[in-house]
Each structure stands twice: as C-alpha cells, then as structure tokens.
Amino acid sequence: MSSFTTVPQMAGSGYGYSSRKANFVSATVTDSVLAAKITGEELAVPIETVEQWTTIAGEHAVKDMLFVVEVFAEWCGPSQAIWSTYVKLYNEYTDRKLKLHKVCAKLETEGGALDKFRTGSRPNFLFYLNGEQVAHVEGVQAPTFEKTIVDFLPDGMLEGAFDGAAEDEED
Secondary structure (H helix, E strand, O other), X not given: OOOEEEEEEEOOHHHOOOOOOOOEEEEXXXXXXXXXXXXXXXXXXXXXXXXXXXXXXXXXXXXXXXXXXXXXXXXXXXXXXXXXXXXXHHHHHOOEOEEEEEEEOOOOOHHHOOHHHOOOOOOEEEEEEOEEEEEEEEOOOHHHHHHHHHHHOOOOEXXXXXXXXXXXXXX
C-alpha cells in the first residue's frame, strides 16, 4: 500500500485566490501528516511583535537556527501555495534546526527591513541564520526554496530531540 493518501483541498487555494464555491481538487500528503492533522498554514508561526522579530533578525537573534520567514502584504495575506512544501519540510526536517514563520510587512522593524514588501502581491521568503539574512526567494519556487534550506540548514538536531541511534547503543 502506498504511503500517500489523497485529501480534498479548496480549488484555487494554492494560488492566493479566494473562492466562495466549495470546489475541490486533490492534494497529496503523507499519512503521518494526516495522523497529526497538520496543515501547512499551522506550520508557519506568526510573528506579531518587534520582540518576536528580534529573535530572528539582528544581534539578539537565536543562534545556530535557520529561520524561514514569509513576508506578505497586509492586503493579500500569506501564500497558500507554499503549504504543501511546509508539510513536506515538516516531514523531512522534524527536530532539525529549522523554524518556519510568517510576518505581515506592516510590522515596524528596526531599519525598516520589511517596508519594501508592503505593496507587492508575490510572497517573499527571507532566510535568516545567526541574525543575518542569508537568502531571499521571491515567489513560490519550491525547488529553490528547498535547495536554499539544504544549503543553509545548520548541522545537528534540536536540543532534546529524539535520537534513535543513541538509544539503540544503550540497549
């Protein structure tokens, strides 16, 4: 039996359009995500305050962690087209040093880092490592998005993450 299951998803939802009709198309996700009932929308944690932003960007940012931040204009909201990629990343990189976030460009940051994203409709993904922006992907380009993560993802697991190899050695 295949490890993939087809589930309904709103038609057009992957392209940032809103639809008032309940038209459905098929989307493929793994059984583990279905079991956990996780959606791509839930995987990107909202940044709503400057204090939250400073944990990602700047000199007081969390170190040795790759942060991927989707920046969106207030009038159009975050992209739904990236959700399936978020789910895939969740399955591949659980317990790795990767955090997904989303932030509205209206947030007033030091130096106005988000100002240029206030009027555009394309999603922008900023990649931060050790407080520094290391990459920017404009638009939903899943292969480029995933390659950028692979290129910058710090080695190792999150502290306290399950390490099956270490447990096997103890037995």
